[in-house]
Amino acid sequence: MKLQVIGDPVLHSKSPVIHGAMLGALGLDVSYTPQVVRRGELPDYLRWARENGVTGFNATMPHKEDLLPLLDWLDGDAALCGAVNTVCLRGGKWIGFNTDGGGAQAALEGAGLWPARNVALLGAGGAAKAVAFRLAQAGAERVWVCNRTAERAEALCGQYRCQALAPAGFDPATLRRLAAQSQLLVNCTSLGMAGCGRQFEDFSFLDALPQGAGVFDLIYHPAQTELLAQAERRGLPTLNGLPMLVNQAVLALEHFLDRPLDRKAMAEAAASALRGEEA
Ligand code: NAP
DSSP: OOOEEESSTTTTSHHHHHHHHHHHHHHHHEEEEEOOTTTTTTHHHHHHHTTTTTEEEEEEEOTTTTTGGGOEEEOOHHHTTOOOEEEEEEEEEEEEEEOOOHHHHHHHHHHOOOOOOOEEEEEOOOHHHHHHHHHHHHTSSEEEEOSSSHHHHHHHHHHHHOOEEEEEOHHHHHHHHHHOOOSEEESOOOOOOTTOOOOOOOOTTTHSOHHHHEEEEOOOSSSOOHHHHHHHHTTEEEEEEEEHHHHHHHHHHHHHHHHOOHHHHHHHHHHHHHHHHOO
C-alpha cells in the first residue's frame, strides 16, 4: 500500500510526519510521501496513482475543489462542503472524504470546548465552511459566520440550508455583539498566520465573550497567534490548530485503512512526532 499527499506547494506539509508516525505506531510498512501535483495535472495524477499502487492520498491547495468532478463518489461531509481532503481507491473507484470538520470537532472535544450553544465563527473560506457545517450538524443552536466579504458568508450559509447558520459582518461592533452571545469563538481566517502579514486590527470582541468561553484558532504556525495570546491574557481557554491538523489526519487514516483506529493513541503518536520535529 502506498499513500501520498498532493498539492502545490506541498513539500512544507506536515502530513508525511503525522502519517508516518501513526503508521509506525501501527507497525505497518506503508509509505506516505509528498507529491507535487500542479493545477490541471489531476487526471494524469489519478491515472499514475492507479498504475503505481497508490490507494489513497490527501489533497491540499489547489486541489480540494478541482478533484470533485474526477471522483466516483463523495462521502457526506465532502458532498456537503463541495471539497475533499482525503481520497481512497476502493473496489477500483475513487472515493472522496472531507475530514477537516470532524478533525475540528474532535480537537474541540479533546480540549473540553465542545459542545457550545452559540458560536462566533470568523471567516467564510474553505476551512470555515467545513467547520461551520460540522458544528451546525453537531448541534450548535447558532453559528454566526462573520466575514469581511459579506457575499461569501451569505453563500456559505445558503449552501447548507440549516437554520443554525447565519451570515454576519466582520466590523468590530458586530463581532462584539455576537461574541457577547457566544460560548465559543473560532478563527477560520488567515489573520495572524505566519507569512500572511495581516493581523486583527481590534481585539475588543474578546472582552465581550462571556467568562469561560473558548477561543479556537485554526492556525498552527505560529503555535500561539496574537489572537490566542490576547485571549489567554483575558483568562479565556484557548486552542490552536495543531490538534485539528492531527485529528483530521487520524480520520483520514481510518479511511485509508478502512477500519477504526485507537484515535487517542494515533493522535498521541502524531503529536509526539511533531514535537520531536520542532525540537
Ligand atoms: P481561504 O479559503 O483563503 O479563506 C481565508 C479567509 O480569511 C476568508 O474568510 C477571508 O475573508 C479571510 N481574510 C483574509 N484576509 C483577511 C483580512 N485582512 N481581514 C479579514 N478577513 C480576512 O483559507 P482557508 O483554506 O479557509 O484557511 C484559513 C485558515 O485556516 C488558514 O490560516 C489555514 O492555515 C487554516 N487551516 C487550518 C487547518 C488545521 O488543520 N488546523 C485546516 C485548514 C485550514 P474574505 O472572504 O473577505 O476574503
